[in-house]
Amino acid sequence: MPTAIFSSFESGLIYAIMALGVYLTFRILDFPDLTVDGSFVTGAAVTAIMLVNGYSPLISTGAALLAGFAAGSITGLLHTKGKINPLLSGILMMIALYSINLRIMGKSNIPLFSESTIITSVKDFWVKTGLDSFLNKGMEVIGLGNSTPSTWAIIFIMLVISLAIKFALSLFLKTEIGLAIRATGDNQAMVKSFSTNTDNMKVLGLAVSNALVAFSGSLIAQYNGFSDIGMGIGMIVIGLASVIIGEAIFGAKTIARATLAVIGGAIVYRLVVALALQVQFLQTGDVKLITAAIVIGALIIPQLKDKQKEKSMKKKRLKELQIQQTLVKGAKEVATAKSDI
Known part of the structure; x- marks a missing residue:
């Protein structure tokens, strides 16, 4: 069980980067972008084929980021210049990327177990410095020695990367361009009135x-040790689940808090899935069903809570009104009695 929790924490930090991208379109731009299922694989495909052809992990990962940027730009152009419905433009790009990703990889799956990746490089460095043995000894002291990850490198580096992206995104959304993007999602007509090109x-x-x-897809490919054409199926749902769960648990009053909540939501989501798979009657193939159930619960439970609060507030107001009416009635009776005297 603890091993599964550590693995969920590792993968949750990587998927958190993808969830931050979904947050930008879903919450900030109010744009239902289904390109995510395709661009996630694009990042993995570009990185995998470049690593196999001898390029460095950093260059391969950077190329994946640029490929994702290009894919998102095309979706935006389909919607803005082609006047295609937002949902349909994302679906069209997702379908197109399936064939493009196959073209990039040349086959449906590329193994990376024998390739040097960012993950393997960080692991090697971490082990050479002795930090792993130091941390594992510390975990043995508190009784978790046999349950610790084989290396702490992934948790550390992914925590640094995800937090760095979180802070960068928060700062970007506070710049002039970032504020214009936020305003476009909130009130497009108002932004146009200020001569801003929405x-x-x-x-x-x-x-x-x-x-x-795409950056997240690239890291997942390096983390899992392979790139597969079907690895992006359901990514938009996972991203939405992370956003919704994070907002429900940690709140989203400010951009800084919301982006941090998304990271927390991604980790919580992976932990919930890992714990759910420990149940005997559930299997690995039920992950998508579990995901759907988590999203449904995250959407319905807050509504039920709001309704319950509204009912309690109505009852409270009714009691206060009844008390006021009783007091007024009593005052009138006292006034009547005095006038009779």
Whole structure:
């Protein structure tokens, strides 16, 4: 069980980067972008084929980020210049990317077990410095020695990367361009009245979003040790689950808090899935069903809580009104009695 929790924490930090991209379109731009399912694989495909052909992990990962940026830009252009419905433009790009990703990889699956990746490089460095043995000894002291991850490198580096992206995204959304993107999602007509090109803001927002998604796909491919054409199926649902769960648990009053909540939501989501799979009657193939159940619960439970609060507030107000009426009636009776005397 603890081993599964550590693995969920590792993968949750990587998927958090994808969830931040989904947050940018879903919450900030109010754009239902299904390109995510395709651009996630694009990032993995570009990185995998470049690693196999001898390119360095950093260059391969950077190329994946640029590929995602291009995919998001095309989705934005389809919507803004082609005047295609937002949902349909994302679906069309997702379908197109399936064939493009197959073209990039040349086959449906590329193994990376024998290739040097960012993950393997960080692991090797971490082990050579002796930090792993130091941390594992510390975990043995508190009784978790046999349950610790084989290396702490992934948790550390992914925590640093995800938090760095979180802070960068928060700062970006507070810049002039970032504020224009936020305003475009809130009130497009108002933004147009200030002579701001909302089309450009949408294209940029979608490009940045899918760049983050492709970056996450690249890291997942290096983490899992392979790139597969079907690894992006359901990514948009996982991203939405992370956003909704994070907002429900940690709140989203400010951009800084909301972006941090998304990271927390991604980790919680992976932990819930890992714990659910420990149940005997559930199997690995039920992950999508579990995901759907988590999203449904995250959407319905807050509504039920709000309704319950509304009912309690109505009851409270009714009691207060009844007390006021009783007091007024009593005052009138006292006044009547005095006048009779």
